[in-house]
Amino acid sequence: MELWLHLSFLSTALALDEVLMDTQMATEELNWLAVPSSGWEETVAVDRNFNAIRTHRVCNMESPNQDNWLRSGFIERGEARLVYVDLRFTMRDCRSFRSPCRETFSVYHREADSLGDVEAPGVSGLREAYAKAGEVSAELVFTLGEGGGVNRATVAVGPLSKAGFRLAFRDRGACTNLLSVRAYYRRCPPAILGLARFPTTATGPAPASLLPVGGSCVDGAQEVDTPPTMYCGGEGHWLVPAGACRCRPGYRGNRELTACTEIEDHNSLSNATLGGRPSQNSSGLSCGQLEEHNALLLANGQMLQEQAETLGKLAEAVARLNATLAAILRRLPGLLEEEPEGSSSRGEGK
Incomplete structure (x- = not known):
């Protein structure tokens, strides 16, 4: 689940300095x-x-x-x-x-x-x-x-x-x-953190101030439980995330959790699963199609489980065969060094 609550490490974005006066820039007498x-x-x-x-x-x-x-x-x-x-x-x-x-x-x-x-x-x-x-x-x-x-x-x-x-x-x-x-x-800079957008915000009235700022979920995302909130620290860094956003159904987040993009192939995947039959309306599958879809998924899951069990048994058999071959290889040098009984007496009688 793409919750931005886990992205507190991104709060080290560079602060913005808004200059009000700088005598080094003066071109006339002060x-x-x-x-x-x-x-x-x-x-x-x-x-x-x-x-x-x-x-x-x-x-x-x-x-x-x-x-x-x-x-x-x-x-x-x-x-x-x-x-x-x-x-x-x-x-x-x-x-x-x-x-x-x-x-x-x-x-x-x-x-x-x-x-x-x-x-x-x-x-x-x-x-x-x-x-x-x-x-x-x-x-x-x-x-x-x-x-x-x-x-x-x-x-x-x-x-x-x-x-x-x-x-x-x-x-x-x-x-x-x-x-x-x-x-x-x-100022805390404009930022997109964990699928939530936060505006440029001036810091609080003291160096240790933590100013709460509400964020808005990016396009294709929605709030989870509580609205997203960050605190603008006195040094101009975003701190202490709270609340969450996640992508809506039919969307997926990128690795940086800065955007949700529509899953373009979700309709084709549904049609392939249902034998190529299109959905009855643009909003999704009908109740009957959903039941059939779930039944197919359950059958596929059982088949995959049976295949996994078969592969496990095959792996055990291969392991036993490898152990037998290893034992034979360990005994093979000794067998080659052993001479047949009576070989030396026959040689002396010639």
């Missing part, structure tokens, strides 16, 4: 809000392919009590309930400074229903309006005159429910260069 204006500044850098990219840097450790905010523009969330923010940045080693410094910065976010929905001005307005999403620390640091690696970090932002959101980056005394910011959400 014009993000820097508060105070002496903190973060937008700069232009060149990547390894000699493409101009927009970056933001801050390095004000000489003055104590730093609190520098960088706020992005409005980002429409689309279907996203949870957004991932990928960051690329460099960080200068605090040991190269005499004054106290940090090798971390923080990521914040604020939801909004429209582009014009903004927070109160100033640092105090940002502090009150924005929620902290995560703290980002550097694993790779550099000093002047020496190279340093690029750090990468991912911060989850959510759950989200309004039309869009803004990101904010807070510096408390680091020397860092924010090379790129990429915001995206994940």
Whole structure:
């Protein structure tokens, strides 16, 4: 029975990333809000392919009590309930400074229903309006005159429910260069699993969410007991199958259980079994024909059983014959080596 319940190993289909914002793709100034204006500044850098990219840097450790905010523009969330923010940045080693410094910065976010929905001005307005999403620390640091690696970090932002959101980056005394910011959400891809079709689905509001999604049986298939259901996991993979589909009578599923195809020769097989008589209507066999058909099948089954028993007895006889031949072959060398009695005396008398 072609039940898709047994196909949980197919739930590893690749997740889809829907990008909402990527500063590496920006061709004009980002014009993000820097508060105070002496903190973060937008700069232009060149990547390894000699493409101009927009970056933001801050390095004000000489003055104590730093609190520098960088706020992005409005980002429409689309279907996203949870957004991932990928960051690329460099960080200068605090040991190269005499004054106290940090090798971390923080990521914040604020939801909004429209582009014009903004927070109160100033640092105090940002502090009150924005929620902290995560703290980002550097694993790779550099000093002047020496190279340093690029750090990468991912911060989850959510759950989200309004039309869009803004990101904010807070510096408390680091020397860092924010090379790129990429915001995206994940979707479970469209899939056909176990004769059931599932649509593209945005993941739930948390990384560990399991979002139930109902499926529909493919053409030529029907539900079995309960409707097919899969769960869209937070990483964008289909998980935990439930329910089932199977092919309708007169159809068969392919090996991958992604389609049911009509059995083209089922009418000819029925006619051959019934002696070439066609069915009385297009919907199938009549009751009398079904009884005759079942009787023929029963007779064929009995005949096959008798043939199987005969073959079994024949196999036993062949096995006994092989055992006898093997015993003879084992004794044959000894018989050939034995000489007839009196052969030596006759030779001496000549």
